[in-house]
Amino acid sequence: xxxxxxxxxxxxTESARxxxxxxxxxxxxxxxxxxxxxxxxxxxxxxxxxxxLSLWTFILMYCVLAQSWNFIGxxxxxPAFGNVAFFGIGAYTVSLLxxxxxxxxxxxxxxxxxxxxxxxxxxxxxxRLRGHYFAIATLGVAEALGEIxxxxxxxxxxxxxxxxxxxxxxxxxxxxxxxxFLVLSLLLLLGTVWLTRTRFGYALVAIRENxxxxxxxxxxxxxxxxxxFVLSAVPTAIAGGLFAYWQLSFDPVGEGGxxxxxxxxxxxxxxxxxxxxxxxxxxxxxIIIEYLDQYTSVAFTTIHGPLLGLLIIVVTIFLxxxxxxxxxxxxxxxxxxxxxxxxxxxxxxxxVTRFILSNGI
Amino acid sequence: xxxxxxxxxxWILLGCFYAAIGLGFSLIWGIMNIVNLAQGxxxxxxxxxxxxxxxxxxxxxFLGMLVAMVVGFCVxxxxxxxxxxxxxxxxxxxxFMLTFGLDLFISNVLQAVFTGGYRAINTSYSSAAIxxxxxxxxxxxxxxxxxxxxxxxxxxxxxxxxxxxxxILAIGMDRDAAQLMGIGVAAIYAVTFGIGSALAxxxxxxxxxxxxxxxxFTGQYTLFxxxxxxxxxxxxxxxxxxxxxxxxxxxxxxxLLPGVGFGLDIAIAFAVLVLVLILRPNGLxxxxxxx
Amino acid sequence: MxxxxxxxxxSSATDGTQVPILQLEHVTKRFGGLPAVEDLxxxxxxxxxxxxIGPNGAGKSTAISLIGGALAPTEGIVRFQGQDITRFAPHQxxxxxxxxxxxxxxxxxQLDIRDNVIVGALFGGRIRTRKEAAQRADAILERVRLVDxxxxxxxxxxxxxxxxxxxxxxLALQPELLLLDEVMAGLTPREVGEAxxxxxxINQSGVTVLVVEHVMQAIxxxxxxxxVLHHGRKIAEDKPDAVLSDPQVIExxxxxxxxRQRAGEQSxxxxxxxGGEVPPxxxxxxxxxxAE
Numbered sequence: 001x002x003x004x005x006x007x008x009x010x011x012x013t014e015s016a017r018x019x020x021x022x023x024x025x026x027x028x029x030x031x032x033x034x035x036x037x038x039x040x041x042x043x044x045x046x047x048x049x050x051x052x053l054s055l056w057t058f059i060l061m062y063c064v065l066a067q068s069w070n071f072i073g074x075x076x077x078x079p080a081f082g083n084v085a086f087f088g089i090g091a092y093t094v095s096l097l098x099x100x101x102x103x104x105x106x107x108x109x110x111x112x113x114x115x116x117x118x119x120x121x122x123x124x125x126x127x128r129l130r131g132h133y134f135a136i137a138t139l140g141v142a143e144a145l146g147e148i149x150x151x152x153x154x155x156x157x158x159x160x161x162x163x164x165x166x167x168x169x170x171x172x173x174x175x176x177x178x179x180x181f182l183v184l185s186l187l188l189l190l191g192t193v194w195l196t197r198t199r200f201g202y203a204l205v206a207i208r209e210n211x212x213x214x215x216x217x218x219x220x221x222x223x224x225x226x227x228x229f230v231l232s233a234v235p236t237a238i239a240g241g242l243f244a245y246w247q248l249s250f251d252p253v254g255e256g257g258x259x260x261x262x263x264x265x266x267x268x269x270x271x272x273x274x275x276x277x278x279x280x281x282x283x284x285x286x287i288i289i290e291y292l293d294q295y296t297s298v299a300f301t302t303i304h305g306p307l308l309g310l311l312i313i314v315v316t317i318f319l320x321x322x323x324x325x326x327x328x329x330x331x332x333x334x335x336x337x338x339x340x341x342x343x344x345x346x347x348x349x350x351x352v353t354r355f356i357l358s359n360g361i
Numbered sequence: 362x363x364x365x366x367x368x369x370x371x372w373i374l375l376g377c378f379y380a381a382i383g384l385g386f387s388l389i390w391g392i393m394n395i396v397n398l399a400q401g402x403x404x405x406x407x408x409x410x411x412x413x414x415x416x417x418x419x420x421x422x423f424l425g426m427l428v429a430m431v432v433g434f435c436v437x438x439x440x441x442x443x444x445x446x447x448x449x450x451x452x453x454x455x456x457f458m459l460t461f462g463l464d465l466f467i468s469n470v471l472q473a474v475f476t477g478g479y480r481a482i483n484t485s486y487s488s489a490a491i492x493x494x495x496x497x498x499x500x501x502x503x504x505x506x507x508x509x510x511x512x513x514x515x516x517x518x519x520x521x522x523x524x525x526x527x528x529i530l531a532i533g534m535d536r537d538a539a540q541l542m543g544i545g546v547a548a549i550y551a552v553t554f555g556i557g558s559a560l561a562x563x564x565x566x567x568x569x570x571x572x573x574x575x576x577x578f579t580g581q582y583t584l585f586x587x588x589x590x591x592x593x594x595x596x597x598x599x600x601x602x603x604x605x606x607x608x609x610x611x612x613x614x615x616x617l618l619p620g621v622g623f624g625l626d627i628a629i630a631f632a633v634l635v636l637v638l639i640l641r642p643n644g645l646x647x648x649x650x651x652x
Numbered sequence: 653m654x655x656x657x658x659x660x661x662x663s664s665a666t667d668g669t670q671v672p673i674l675q676l677e678h679v680t681k682r683f684g685g686l687p688a689v690e691d692l693x694x695x696x697x698x699x700x701x702x703x704x705i706g707p708n709g710a711g712k713s714t715a716i717s718l719i720g721g722a723l724a725p726t727e728g729i730v731r732f733q734g735q736d737i738t739r740f741a742p743h744q745x746x747x748x749x750x751x752x753x754x755x756x757x758x759x760x761x762q763l764d765i766r767d768n769v770i771v772g773a774l775f776g777g778r779i780r781t782r783k784e785a786a787q788r789a790d791a792i793l794e795r796v797r798l799v800d801x802x803x804x805x806x807x808x809x810x811x812x813x814x815x816x817x818x819x820x821x822x823l824a825l826q827p828e829l830l831l832l833d834e835v836m837a838g839l840t841p842r843e844v845g846e847a848x849x850x851x852x853x854i855n856q857s858g859v860t861v862l863v864v865e866h867v868m869q870a871i872x873x874x875x876x877x878x879x880v881l882h883h884g885r886k887i888a889e890d891k892p893d894a895v896l897s898d899p900q901v902i903e904x905x906x907x908x909x910x911x912r913q914r915a916g917e918q919s920x921x922x923x924x925x926x927g928g929e930v931p932p933x934x935x936x937x938x939x940x941x942x943a944e
Contacts, residue, residue, distance in 0.1 A: 079454045125639055131453055132396045133638055136587050140631030143584070147628045197782060199774050206771045209760035209806070216720060216754075218746030218775035218825060261580075265461060272458060277762075305469025312462025317447050320455045 026328075027193055030279035034189045037283060042182055045175045053174055057246070059290045060181035061239055062270060066282030067188040068235040069267040074276035075201065076228040077208025079131065081264055082138030085145050086115040086233040088252065088259035090240025092149065095161045098245070104166070108241045115237030116230050123229040127222065139261065146259025149252040159252035166245065177246040181239065185283070188235055192279050204228050208277065266290075273315050275322025284323055366496035372606075372613040374499075377506030379605030380513060381567055382582060383589030384598060385560030388516065391595040392533035392553050394453060395445065398460040401583035402467035403558045407433055407565020408574040409475065415482050415569075422482050423504075426566030430559040437558025442551040449550065464579055471576035479573040487570075505567040509602075512563060516556075516598040529553050588630050592637050607633065671734040673698045673829055673860050674719065679728030681714055688714040690884040692728070696829070701851065701861045703875030703892070705868050711884040712864045713755050716833045719862070720752040721745045732829070746776065751827035753818035755834045755864075759806030765817055766802040769793060772824030789824060796820045796850060811838045815847070823854065830854060832863045836870045848874050872896070 044056045065087065072080045093114055094107035126137045149159040156162065166173050195201040203224045206214035215221050240258060244250070251257040270289050275281030292311065297304045319326065330348035386400045397403075407429035414425035440463065448455045489500045520526035531539040532549050540546050568574050568582075585608070593604025608630060615629035672695035681689045689711040696702050706712050717723040719730060721742035730738045732748055740748075751772075760768050766789055773785035773792075793799045796816045801809065809817060815835045822830055832851070836844045844867075851874050855861050865871050872878065872892040880888040880901050888898045895901055 073454075077452075079457065125635070129638055132390070132457075133591060135396070135454075135457065136591060137631070137635055137638060139584075140588070140627070140634055144625075144628035144631045147625055151625055199780070199782070202767075202771050202774055202782075205763065206760055209762055210758045212722060213754065213758040213760065213821075214771070215742040216722065216746060216752050217772045217821060218743050219771075220741070220743045268454070269458060272454075306466050306473070309462045309464070309466025309469060312458060312465060313444065316455050316459040316462060317444060320448055320451045 027196060027279065031189070031193050034193075034280050034283060035186070037280075037287075038182060038186050038189065042179075045178055050171065050174065053178055055291070055294050057174070057178045057181060058294065059287055060178065060185055061243060062266060062286040062290045063185045063283050064181055064188060064235060064239045065263065065267045066270040066274070066286045067185060067192065068232045068239070070192065070271050070276065070282045071195070071204070071232040072225075072228045073232075073268060074271050074278070074281065075195070075204040075208065076225055077204075077277070078127070078225060078228070079135040079268075080138050080229070080232070081135045081268070082140070082142030082261075083232060083236055083267055084259055084261060084264040085138070085142035086119060086236040087240040087243070087263060088142070088145060088149070088257075089115045089118060090237030091244035091250065091258035092155060092159075092161070092240075092252075093237070094241040094244045095163060096155055098163050099155060099161075104245055108238065111237040111241040112234040115233045115240075119230045119233030120226060123226040127225045127229060139264070142259055142261060142264060146253040146257065149259065154252075160249070161244065161251075161258075162249040163245065165248055174246070177242055180242045184235060184238060184242070189279070189283070196279065200224070200227070205277065269312055269315070272322055273319065275324030275326075278322065278324040278328075281322050281324045364495065366494040368613055368617075370493075370496045370498055372609050374502045374506050375613060376606035376609035377509040377602075378502070378564075378567060378571070379585065379589050379609050380602040381505075381509035381560070381564040381605075383586050383593065383601040383605055384509075384513060384516060385557035385564070386583075386586035387590040387593070387595060387598065387601045387604075388560065389554055389557035390590060392529055393449065393550055395449075395456045395460065395554075396453070396587065397554075397557065398457065398583050399440075399463040399467060400557075400561055400586045401579035401581065402464045402471070403433055403437065403561035404565040404568060404582045404586075405471060405574060405576055405579050406436065406467065407562030408480075408569040409471070409565070410562065411566035411569040412480055412482055412574075415484075422484065422566065422570050423508075426508075426563055426570075429562035429566045431562075433562025433565075434555040434559040437561075438551045438555035440558070441554035442547065445554065446547050446550055464583065468576045468579040471579075475576065477575050477577045479575045480569070481573045482569050484570075499571075502571050505571055508563075508567065512560065513598045513602055516560070519556075520598070525549075525552065584627070585630075588634050591634055594641075607637070670698060672696055672731075673733055674862070675729075675731040675734075676715075676719070677729040677731070679715075679718055679725045679730060681711075681718055681723060682726045687884050689718065689725075689881075692881075692884075692886055694879055694886065694889060696860055696862060698828075698860055699855070699858065700876040701855050701863060701874055703871040703878040704862060704864045704881060705866060705871070705878060706881035708866060709883075710881040712866070712881055713833055714884075715881070716752060716755075716831050716862075716864055719745075720750060720831055743775075746825055746827075749825075749828035750831065751776075751822035751825040751829070752831040753815075753822050753833050753835055755837070757811075757814040757818050759809070759814060759817055761807040762805060764803050764805050765798055765809070765820075766790070766793065768806055768817060769820050769824045772821040776825035776827075778826055785824075789820075792820050792823050795823070795853075797846075812840070812843045815839065819850065827859060829860045829862070832861065834865055835863075836865055836867060844870050868896075 041056060041060065045053055047053070065083070069080065069083050072078050072083070090111040093111040094104065097107035097110070098104060122138075122141060126134055126141075129137055146159075149155070151158075153159065195204075203214070203219045203221075206217065206219055207221050207224060211221055244258070252259050254260060255262070266289070270285035271282045272285065273281075273289060274283065274285030289311070293304075293308060296307050330345060382404065385403070386397060389395050389397045389400075407426075410429040410432050411422055411425040414420040414428050415422050420428065444463075445456060445459060448459055484501075487501055491498050491500065520530055528539070528544050528549055529552070531542070532544060532546055532553075536546060564582075565574075589604040589608050590601060591604070592607045593600035593602070611629050611633040612626055615633075616625070674696040676692050676694055679689060679692045680687060692711075692715060694702075704712055704715065714723065718725050721737070721740055721744070725738060728738070729736055732745070732750060735748075737745055737748065760771065763771070766786070769789035769792055770782070770785045773779050773788040774782070779785050779788060790799070790802075793802055796819055798813065798816050798820060801813060806814075806817070815838075819832065819835055822832075836847050839847060848870065851861060851863060855874075863871050863875065875892055877890060878888075878892050878895040879886060880895060880898075888895050888901045890898070
């Protein structure tokens with residue numbers, strides 16, 4: 001082995017030179033753009049408009065949810081359909097403690113621990129299930145939790161939570177929740193970048209791309225999947241905790257409820273539109289979809305639902321790999337050959353066309 | 362348990378109805394590996410077609426059900442041919458999302474057009490019933506249950522005895538090999554989805570005859586269909602019946618357990634589902650492919 | 653069968669001779685009722701190259717999966733360096749030093765070639781950091797002549813390059829035992845020559861190799877011994893020359909094959925006709941790629 005490594009050194013470092021810069025640029029670009037986007041959003045409270053602030057707080061909340069789902073759904077490629085369960089667990093943990101006159105911070109600290117533990121214990125059986133079965137088992141658990149909270153009157157009759165507002169100025173508290181979600185999203189951005197550079201990240205991607213091969217290469221696929229599930233549960237629960245004290249009143253099930261399955265679907269749709277398994281995808285997807293959703297629900301109240309349905313159809317048919325990958329394909333130069341940008345772009349357009357139309361029969 | 366016979370009757374009638382709910386879903390999933398989240402919408406469309414056939418055109422609901430099946434076939438054929446075939450090779454989450462979008466679109470359009478109000482078909486014989494061993498047996502539900510069994514048997518015969526059915530099975534087992542043998546995959550897929558939708562239309566007709574329906578129920582019936590099929594397994598049309606029976610059993614008898622009570626339908630269903638999946642990952646009668 | 657006893661088994665290994673690196677003892681694998689591998693017993697000495705041949709459906713890929721851990725045997729014991737690994741998961745076996753390739757190549761489609769190999773290097777158990785893994789990956793890509801294509805994605809490769817990638821990824825584990833599942837199927841004669849040369853090189857660096865093929869000629873040169881499977885059973889195990897002249901082998905496999913080749917038929921059609929029985933689908937539809 002030593003012989004071959006030394007004799008190959010020259011070529012090895014040469015090929016490393018050819019590849020290293022491209023890789024570094026790609027994650028640095030994502031990080032830079034992500035920080036810039038979040039930095040821009042950070043100025044929203046300065047506008048002083050409460051309805052705009054509320055819109056962007058929702059957008060940031062969905063950024064967090066989509067970024068969290070990205071770990072299990074995007075990187076590990078598991079179709080988790082019930083991540084709203086962790087959101088609900090977070091919201092109800094915080095609410096129950098507040099109703100019992102405990103500190104909010106205690107709730108916010110306990111929420112991720114409980115949700116993480118729940119994800120671990122749930123993941124042990126359900127991550128053994130394949131494809132659709134895993135999707136529906138997770139979906140079922142989320143539905144069942146909401147139903148139990150509702151019918152067992154947890155927290156309040158029918159689980160309908162109503163909290164006393166925090167003891168501070170209404171506008172200040174709204175701004176604080178906005179920044180809470182912003183910081184969480186920033187942390188997730190950094191965490192995702194870090195993940196893509198580690199063994200853990202490589203393991204998850206390998207599992208997504210080909211579980212059998214990953215296992216044969218020495219990756220303990222089961223435990224990595226459980227890890228990714230817990231990793232996606234923890235920030236989701238914190239977001240649930242922020243949501244609860246920000247909204248003050250909410251139901252367990254139904255539209256806007258803490259266990260509302262459409263929240264699960266939103267996470268997935270947003271991540272998909274932006275690009276599952278990419279650093280920026282969930283953020284972009286969350287901004288686009290949540291903005292459109294809020295806008296159309298105000299402007300076109302009656303056809304808002306069909307419009308959202310059409311949007312999903314269009315996204316899945318034409319962009320099943322997401323916006324980010326589309327851009328990546330546009331600028332990618334294959335085989336590490338240096339090409340001028342016009343040539344690269346022309347080839348990129350051809351690749352993208354093929355890529356958009358490639359899945360049919 | 363003084364009214365045990367009543368519970369048993371409810372269980373069997375509900376089980377057969379659930380088999381009908383799961384039948385089309387099972388075919389689409391088993392052959393094309395598509396979890397059709399728009400199944401609930403197709404069922405509700407079938408219910409509306411049967412309902413309007415009766416109230417406007419005064420067509421007997423059992424014939425209206427046939428109309429619903431034809432409409433269902435056409436809608437399903439077009440959906441698969443125009444939309445779903447385009448993403449059929451993509452990871453399954455893509456078809457999952459696509460059919461979810463379809464469901465959202467259809468159910469919202471239905472709500473916008475017909476409002477979310479509850480509807481039901483009331484005929485002169487709707488309340489006809491007999492009493493047996495202290496159990497109240499509604500005759501219409503019995504007819505629906507028999508129809509469900511007949512549809513299951515017909516689907517089984519169609520797949521095993523006809524050329525088209527065999528082509529569908531061949532594609533379900535190995536798409537690429539079937540393609541090499543000259544079977545037009547795109548068209549067969551469209552036919553398969555059409556048949557699955559026609560069966561959804563039939564289930565919708567049964568729903569309109571025996572229960573109340575509304576566009577807000579689409580998600581619930583999709584969920585039921587999934588649980589029924591996952592419980593029974595993907596192997597044969599009869600697996601949907603097994604799944605329907607098991608699901609109905611859990612729904613009818615589950616609330617009698619101490620500490621459970623009513624209002625936990627979904628929780629019970631999924632508790633059973635998770636248990637079955639862990640014990641028998643391919644469902645009760647499951648096989649690797651449809652046969 | 654008569655040859656089986658001439659190689660050391662677990663019990664005879666203690667008399668001073670080296671423990672075989674791999675031993676299969678009466679291993680049987682049934683799918684449903686159908687046996688894909690039946691009562692298979694053989695062992696590999698450290699440092700040798702064992703060729704395993706047989707017509708399609710003979711159970712070769714199943715045997716690889718039984719050793720690699722993707723399948724658990726219905727009966728029998730698999731030992732690695734004397735240790736019973738019958739119930740070990742594939743990743744545990746990878747950590748022990750068993751690496752395999754897949755007959756139907758299984759690249760990580762969305763990762764480029766270099767990252768594909770880096771994954772192998774990262775999880776083989778010896779390398780922990782990404783930087784080291786990248787260095788190791790580059791060295792291996794050089795060795796299997798994929799350096800120029802390091803930036804292509806896993807699904808953008810030709811058949812030959814996909815086979816090379818399989819080998820590169822397995823090598824990245826720094827294995828002690830390498831299981832090669834038809835890495836020469838579908839290659840041109842020149843590419844086969846290169847592959848044989850590569851296998852020889854790998855073996856000379858101290859890796860024990862089990863090479864499975866259905867093309868006999870490709871591996872007679874590189875194998876120290878050859879084992880012939882037919883309908884899931886071992887029908888011969890000996891030096892290449894002896895196997896080639898074994899009447900049972902000629903009758904069951906080679907005779908038919910050579911006769912047809914003389915008749916000028918395409919080998920792919922042969923492969924389909926010879927392989928009378930195909931085991932039911934293992935995940936991924938096991939033997940399909942052979943037809944190419």
